[in-house]
Amino acid sequence: MELQHSQESLYQWLFPDVIWAGPIVTFLIVVVSLIVLACFLSYLVCVVRHGPFEAFYVVAQVIFTSVPDLLRTSPRRTLAMARLAVKESIRRRVLVVFAMFAVLLLFGAWFLNTRVDDPARLYLSFVMTMTSYLTVILAVFLSTFSLPNDIKNKTIYTVITKPVRAGEIILGRILGFTFIGTIVMVSMCAVSYLFVVRGLGHDHEIALEDAEAVLAPGGEMTAQEVEAAPETSEGGGHKHKLIRRNGRLALDHAASHTHRVEKVGEGPDAKYVVGAAEGMLEARVPHYGELSFLDKATGQLTKPTHVGYEWEYRMHVEGASNAAAVWTFDDVSPERYPTGLPIEMTIDVYRTYKGDIEQRIRGSITLVRPGTDVRSAPLDFVSDEFTVQQLLFPRKWKLDNSDNPVDIFQQFVDKDGRIEIWLQCTEPGQFFGAAQGDLYLRSAEGYFGVNFAKAYLSMWMQMVLVICFGVMFSSFLSGAVAMLATILSLVIGFYAQSISDLANDVLAGGGPFESFIRVLTHRSAALKLEGPAAPVVDFLDDIFRFLMRLALQVLPRFNDFNTSDYVAEGYSIYGDLLSQHFVITLAYCFVLSVTGYFFLRTREIAA
Amino acid sequence: MNLTPAFIRKILYLAAMVPPLIVIVNLGMPAVRGTEGGVEHGGHLAQMRIDNDLAQSNLGEIDPAGEAMKLSSLGLRGVAVSDLWLKAMHYKKVKDFDRLSVTVNQLVKLQPNFITVREFQAHNLSYNVSVEFDDYRDRYNWVTKGIDFLMDGTQYNRNEPHLMGSCGWFVSQKIGRADEFRQFRRLFRHDEEFQEKLNQYVNVDDAKSRADLYPDNWLVGRLWYLKAERIVETRNVRTRENPWLFYSHAPRCLISYATALDRDGELPPEEVSQQAWRDAEKQWELYGAREFYIRNEPVRLNSLHELRYRANALAMAVDAAASGMPEDEVAQLRAEAERLYAKDPRADIVRGKIAESYPGFEQLRLDIRQRRRDSLEGEERDAFETPAELRTAEQRTMVAQIQPKFDPTPEDLLNATDEANLPLLAQLVGEFRELLEELDRAEQLDSHSKYHYWLVRCQVESTEQARAAKRHLFQAKQLAKQAKLEKEETRDENGEKVVVLGAKEHYEAAWDLWHDIFERRPEMYDNVEESQMLIQDLIEYDSILSKLDLDPLPHDFKLRGLIDFDPELWTGRPFLPPPAEEAQDDAPTKEPPKDGSTANDSIGSDSSPDEAKKQELKKDKPAEDAPKGGDAGTDEAKPDEAKPAEAKPAENDEQKSPKADSKAKDDTDASTGLESS
Secondary structure, eight states: OOOOTTOOOHHHHHSOSSGGGSHHHHHHHHHHHHHHHHHHHHHHHHHHHHOHHHHHHHHHHHHHHHHHHHHTOOHHHHHHHHHHHHHHHHHTTTTHHHHHHHHHHHHHHHHOOTTSSOHHHHHHHHHHHHHHHHHHHHHHHHHHHHHHHHHHTTTTHHHHTSSOOHHHHHHHHHHHHHHHHHHHHHHHHHHHHHHHHHHHOOOOOOOHHHHHHHHTTOSOOOHHHHHTOOBOOOBTTBOOBEEEETTEEEEOOBTTBEEEEEEESOGGGOEEEEEEEESSSOOEEEEEOEEEEEOTTTOSEEOOBOOSOSOOSOEEEETTSSOEEEEEESSOOTTTSTTEEEEEEOOEEEESSOOOTTSOOEEEEEEEOTTSSOBBOOEEEEOOTTSOEEEEEESEEEBTTOOSEEEHHHHHSOTTSOEEEEEEEOSTTEEEEEOGGGEEEEEEEOOHHHHHHHHHHHHHHHHHHHHHHHHHHHTTSOHHHHHHHHHHHHHHHHTHHHHHHHHTTOSTTOSHHHHHHHHHHTOOTTSOOOSTTHHHHHHHHHHHHHHHHHHHHHSOOGGGGOOHHHHHHTBOOOHHHHHHHHHHHHHHHHHHHHHHHHHHHHSOTTO | OOOOHHHHHHHHHHHHHHHHHHHHHHHHOOOEEOTTSSEEOOSHHHHHHHHTTOSHHHHSOOOHHHHHHHHHTTTOHHHHHHHHHHHHHHHHHTTOHHHHHHHHHHHHHHSTTOHHHHHHHHHIIIIIIGGGOSSHHHHHHHHHHHHHHHHHHHHHOTTOHHHHHHHHHIIIIIHHHSTTHHHHHHHHHHOHHHHHHHHTTSOGGGGBOTTTSSBOHHHHHHHHHHHHHHHHHHHTOOOSSOHHHHTTHHHHHHHHHHHHHHHSSSOOOHHHHHHHHHHHHHHHHHHHTSEEEETTEEEEGGGHHHHHHHHHHHHHHHHHHHTTOOHHHHHHHHHHHHHHHHHOOOHHHHHHHHHHHSTTTTHHHHHHHHHHHHTOOHHHHHHHHSOGGGOOHHHHHHHHHHGGGGSOOHHHHHHHSOGGGHHHHHHHHHHHHHHHHHHHHHHHHHHHHTHHHHHHHHHHHTSHHHHHHHHHHHHHHHHHHTTOOSOEEEEOTTSOEEEEOOHHHHHHHHHHHHHHHHHHOGGGGGGGGGGHHHHHHHHHHHHHHHHTTOOOOOTTOTTHHHHHTOGGGOOSOOOOOOOHHHHHTOOOOOOOOSSOOOHHHHTTOOOOGGGTTGGGGOOOOOGGGOOOSSSTTOTTOOTTOOOHHHHOGGGTTSOOOHHHHHHHHHHHHHHTGGGGO
């Protein structure tokens, strides 16, 4: 998983170092541009109807009267509208969606195979995807058909003949549908949580003679011994192998988790008890550092080595050299980590030669006081790719070239609370690859349930956005067209990255017109389009790309609201991320409500 | 009823809808199962599907989940597939392999009968994703995922032998030939979960190794190939591969199984290994008895020997007829030659014996050669008159180029013979041409399938001599691990002096045995790529010599021929150079196949012992017909020895290598002696 390792705070996000690139400036530019564009288009429409001079007055009047109109929005009337929307929704049997969800969960378990590498991820992605799809569909249908149907059936007269403002009708509908959506989503969240926890809950048993057979030889187990090691009983569709680690009995990683094993009792009453799953349904709170790389020859800061992977997320350090990946952590203190530094890492291994196939690559972790040569003796480890490796750097550890243990916080943490952690590969010709989020200090343990709820909160915000879009579109379009417009916004928002690549000419094959010609002529994307039509096609594509870029600026990236990866990977969703989502949602709600207000107000409902 | 404009409009719309509806129904009405069990034909498209066996129910099982997905895509299956494909590529790029696996499974649910997609993505999982993992157990896990993915496809495509062949390929080759083959094979043997899955498609109990009674990947792979063969034979489906290749997989799996038993690290029990090789030989022979079609004509691989000696015997009959021998004597000579060849395929020996029984049977041929040789002038004559060992490089090139031209073609013989001999000779030449055609087809097939190489290999590997050689190698390696490199003298319990052999001595014993095997069965040189393990052992032996401060291997080391086939494989120390007097006249020698001479080696060859010298003085032949080496036309050749150094001018100053021999021999085969006309 590519982790959002920067974890920027809400303030940093709103006011970055380069303020022009921040969301506030972008928001203001887009809003002002839309206002200017809307005024201009309204003026043009009015010119046709009223002539150029009167049109100016009409537009100005609408703008100036709208400000007090909006300011006089009554919460009481808005809530009354919201209540109406809720009643209408219930009348339209929207809760059937929840029943559908329940049915899906009931039968879903039949088709979810727990014998996969990561069942937690499978379960979580299933429930979250289902929730997301169903709530989005619910939101689209509720929000887009309500107002047009009222107008079509003329039931809206019963409302607009009363002193209700257009803004209150829009806002009331948004609130009402959101309320209904919230009820559905909370129910789904609760049921999903139970489904996941019950579906993944499992237990294993260890036969005493197996445990003793594993422990008897002593020393570290070879790969072949691990292969032939006895297993626990089956639970949750998998078994764990019994392994000997530091003279104690442990279980290997299976289905992306392991269990702690405790020996209970002595003599004939002794038995080994398997604890709760570790690495599954967790909410780790990581403390990330800044990553830099050291040169293999000089040991000075340098550009990292690229081993040729297409994906440049991870960079590599060469083994048995001065090369190192260095993470600098702030705010490290004994109060925060009383027992030592709990390091967790996911390291990529790149072999330049086969070596011993049955042996994994070895590496080391070293603590260094920033800006000095004071460093600890290395803590050696054996790589374990594609799993989160846990290492505890104990509070007392030796200095390099010394046997005397020292307190790591006193020796390696500087006065600003910073410490460097160096990762090195110790085998010549082999490489370790790492990205910034690949090594962190596990600063706390969150609650899985809370993390699960946070992910649903993100989805809830996504649903609110869809409702706002739907209501806004329904204020001036017919139901079906409003639905299509909302779905189009959703599609653009969900495929924002692909569309952005298309808009920025990153993808091979050109824009839509060029691609169309290529399809017709069976011309490969690698060949340049030639001929007299090529400049025309380029020009048309440029216009299309401009429109796409515009659409991307205006529409929200719905995928950013998907935080299910955090939950599935066992990382706590940090508060600032939710705050960012909340700010985005609020901004869109405000803009879309106001836009809807103007559309509804200027619409000739009686016609 | 009011005929309002709106009502009339509706009627018109309905009327307009009727014609396209009729067309649609006629085209697209689905076929349904009739009341009496048969299929009632639906629309035209449904009929075409039935006629071409393309209906889903004809292709394999119907997957409800896949059908549901197809329906829910609302006709946008293509778009959904493209999206999933892009996602799969993205997940592979960002190493999110779990999601890749899920995505490709969704992909094939939408396209269950698109075999290429399944094979491509299975290859992705088994080959490309597996190597991304550092732990060999994870690698194995992904290899099996790819196989599982393929096997799943066979349910929905039961008439696709290629898909089953791919399952066989993955199970046998990917597990059995990966860098980690020892680990993979070991994991496979004990992977009960995967074996359970395999059991749903093939009976794994039939694929248990005799060595440890666990399923062996090569034997399981063979079951898949056999399953594919059954589909082809029972359902009249065509294979995508050439049939000779398609049918070679299953018996080749047995050969690979026998090879793998010896390579797994521990020597299997003698009887198990021998039986494995014998089973392989038996199945390989059955494969050789199959009839394949080359250039629309039937050929059997096991007919090659017979064709060769028949062609050689016929070539002698042509010579005899051209020399004026009466018809009945020609027939006798031919029968005698065929009999002799069946006993001993060495062309030179047979020709010698025939020459003894029928003196002068090839008089015309020898005369033509002599005339051509005598007609040489100037530098060319000088080159031929200079003794071979004193020739310059230029002269050797010249000799190599001109010499093959001396040999007369059948047309030359027809032109040169007396009128009276013409009818018989023309008939024999015609017959000979047809036989050569047939032989050419068989040789072409043999060169692709390496049938005879593998047959000999199976025969050799089960011999006591080969077993002994392997035992020595195994012991040598074990001793090398224990750092017991040289023999040691110790005393036994009774105080007697005992010499305990070290790794070096065991290696040397193995080399003696292998050399003997290669000498006796030179066909083993035909596919030396398969002897890479032996070359690795030679490298280890060289490193032991190095550790013992001993000289590198001598330039004429007895297995040098093996290394010279592909010198790049040799990573040991350079060979000791030859002593000065030997070095003068190039080439350490590798003896080429002695008794593996082809029909063409002898067809028109001058290698009869008592003719060898005469043949040096033979005449020219068109340049484009010149065989590039081998026995044919090499008048310097000893009866049982080729001189590729002369045959290939470009290699004149290089060491003569078996590879060159083989190539030269192949080229000769291709030009087929008398065929040069």
